[in-house]
Amino acid sequence: MQDTVLVVGAGPAGLSAAASVANAGYQAVLVEKETVLGGAPILSGYAKLVPSGEWAKEAIGRMIHNVEAHPRISVHKGAQVERFGGEPGQFSATLSTGQTVSAGATILATGFTHFDSVNKPEWGFGTFEDVITTSQMEQMVASGKITCPSDGRVPERVAILLCVGSRDRQIGREWCSKICCTVSANLAIEIKELSPQTEVFIYYMDIRTFGLYEDRFYWKSQEEFKTKFVKARIAEITASGDGRLLLKGEDTLVKRPIMIPFDLVVHAIGMDPNLDNPRLAQTFGITLQHHGYLERAEFYTNPCGTTRPGVYACGAAYGPETIDDSIAQGAAAASRAMADLHALAKAG
Amino acid sequence: MANYAKMQQIYADIRADFRYEHELYGCLNCGICTATCPSAQFYDYSPREIVQLLWTGNVEQIYDAMQEKIWACAQCMTCAARCPFKNSPGGLVAIMREIAIAHEMQSAKDVLRPFGRVMLKLITTGNQLSPDMIQPDHFPDWGPNIQKVEGNLRTLRKAIPVKTLQTVDTAWEVSLKTSVEMYTIWEMTGVLKSLQLMDENLFDVIEDFIDEKREEYEEWLEEQAE
Helix, strand or coil: CCCEEEEECCCHHHHHHHHHHHHCCCEEEEEECCCCCCCHHHHCCCCECCCCCCEHHHHHHHHHHHHHHCCCEEEEECCCEEEEEEECCEEEEEECCCCEEEECEEEECCCEEECCHHHCHHHCECCECCEEEHHHHHHHHHHCCCCCCCCCCCCCEEEEEEEECCCEHHHCECCCCCCHHHHHHHHHHHHHHHCCCCEEEEEECCCCCCCCHHHHHHHHHHHCCCCEEEECCCCEEEECCCCCEEEEEEECCCCEEEEEEECEEEEEECEEECCCHHHHHHHHCCCECCCCCECCCECCCECCECCCCCEEECHHHCCCCCHHHHHHHHHHHHHHHHHHHHHHHHHC | CCCHHHHHHHHHHHHHCCCHHHHCCCCCCCCHHHHHCHHHHHCCCCHHHHHHHHHHCCHHHHHHHCCCHHHHCCCCCHHHHHCCCCCCHHHHHHHHHHHHHHCCCHHHHHHHHHHHHHHHHHHHHCCCCCHHHCCHHHCHHHHHHHHHHCCCHHHHHHCCCCHHHCCCCCCCCCCHHHHHHHHHHHHHCCHHHHHHHHCHHHHHHHHHHHHHHHHHHHHHHHHHHC
């Protein structure tokens, strides 16, 4: 039992954790509630990933293949952990399929939920067909054609609104979702590549293309792809008489309110805590932090831990996270879990 | 023009208001307040500018904004409903207006003077508008339609089949007890004091009215006791 690690969630973090466990010679049991592996990048049909530029299907697909082909990983799809008990070295989990899993450690790679744009009705999602989310734009890019959903025309002007469901005390989202600035700059490039006649505007409060994303995405989208960055948060979206959308904002440079016409508006949606988190917290006996993400055990000496010894976590379960950092955290959580099991075995 | 010390005092008073910290958490200049502000569409007024101005601590510019700009706000509080920080620029304006009144700024007196008639009605009866206030002179923007309500107000009023609306000098029948209670509220919340600072004559008229009503109420109470 002490050489088995239960991994919950098969997104980038969970796939990475399971592969790390198995590659080190331990057994991994991977439980995924959906019937396909890959998590958000696959389920939401992301296009090219930041920062590699590889298609999500290929990059995450490679991770999936490694996991599915690995002799030391058993995968349970369409399954959830319903009951969980025990202590480090001997946990027992009952799955919704009726099966029981015995494991020495557990890694929660349970990820996030995309912000639902209907929670900001003034921005027109659900009211106007030509208001879509970044997930939908990713799918559009992956399909190879940029069009307005209302009538199929190629948009002349596209607006991407940042911080939809992030940095907004009005709706209790008091966090930065970290990835949307870079994702939006990347999408602006992809839109321009597919539809050179389309002009792309990004409306922002701050641009947070942190670290090495600055020149590769923020600058590149401006310098090479002529994306226009406008410092303004849009107040409302209405329809104009000619079927286009009207964005109401303030030109913060000339300090006057303005109305700007657009053909297509994209909400750069943030990362909410996984909707399942309250249930997960109860099942696994762990604590959530005040935003609703998983509580980290301790920042400096136990960064992969939760509030329950032997239960670890990684990736967006802890808060908004990039794909590449989620993968790194998955590997880190696996190392920590195996190290703790190793210590237990030596002591026992 | 006020001297520098006076302007500093005004700024200090604004920040000392117990609501100040609650109305202003932080600001990233996103402009959503100004974008959504109905007054900003028509006037040289911007809620974002008010927030930023208070942060600069430039007491001359703040004093300048209190001359005219702050009175362009309609107090609809859409800015507060939209601000991602949950600031309330409209709430800051409310504080600035109260401070302008407390300091007896001439600009405040000038801006508030046209509201004397409404103030009289509001403070004495709790009604903002009554049928007898609808006079041709006061509503030039109504054009010739105003003639339709002139002259036979009582008859027109009777045509409205709701019992409480058979009055012409108030919008509804005002209870004496409620009025007297309301006067206590005006007094205790400092409304009457503000009024006195802005318009001494109007204040005298209103105070006489209030005294009369209070006497009337006392008499009524005595009658009931007998």
